[in-house]
Amino acid sequence: MELPILTKLRDELKDVERELRVDVPRELRTAAAHGDLRENSEYEAAKHRQSFLQARAGQLSQRINSLSSLNPDDIPRDVIGFGSKVYLEDMASGDEVVYELVTPEEVDPKIGKISVGSPIGRALLNKEEGDDITIILPSGTKEYGVTRLETIHELLLKE
Template sequence: MPENIKKALEEQIKQLEYELTTELPAEIKRAVALGDLSENAEYHSAKQRQEFVNARLGQLKKRMGELAMVNLENIPRDKVGFGSTVVVYEEAKDAETTYKLVTSEEADVLKGLISTTSPIGRGLLGKEVGDEATVVTPTGKRLMEIKKLWTIHDGTPEV
């Protein structure tokens, strides 16, 4: 798992756990002291936030577990996969575009960082130099030809 992603997830988990164990109990206690719980907006709001924080904590911990199981040695050395930098040519645009496939937490389309779970990421996965990929995006189908490829094993390319 990329270290920056691990740290970001750990920080989010730490903040949410603090909120769940310290801030929300105090908020609920204050709301209970106000009286009648059936019409107590503060109480209901705090309880809803508590449910949300619990659910979000579960999601983040599950994601940490999923990312911890990623074995970089299983990523192909000659095909597009997680961590790959790919130069594609789109005839419709008559232009080359460079993408790097990253986790959903790192994705930033404006910087060319696309998630492996995005339409373009999924369309490029498993392709080799010279292959064409038909990618279905919300704006329609896009035909991309793989021109250059650097996998996670090659290091960062000079593009």
């Protein structure tokens, strides 16, 4: 079982590597053909882009290696953890809130994807269905009840 984020990161790494092999050298050659490199803004921009892409490739490789060592089978199946989708009831309003604990690369609060390291993510870790949770946020304290839990194992089987 492989984490879906790994495919996304590998695809991005391929794109970055292709740009480093094909696009950047072409841009450097074109800019160099314009003459004096000391005052050549196109050449400088291409060199900056090259440096940025080399750094990004290193970051992606490191992140891929780190996430590749994460085995979903090692994640508990009965408590909230990385990859879990958690259904909460706001104790004050009765509204349902749904969060999915994801990697930093996948965070999108608008659709409920939050980092395990966020205040809400940390408060949810290792909780079980039926637990009540108090979360201290900059906007104030919120109280929730965990009404349903889907672990990464269940979510990976759906894909």
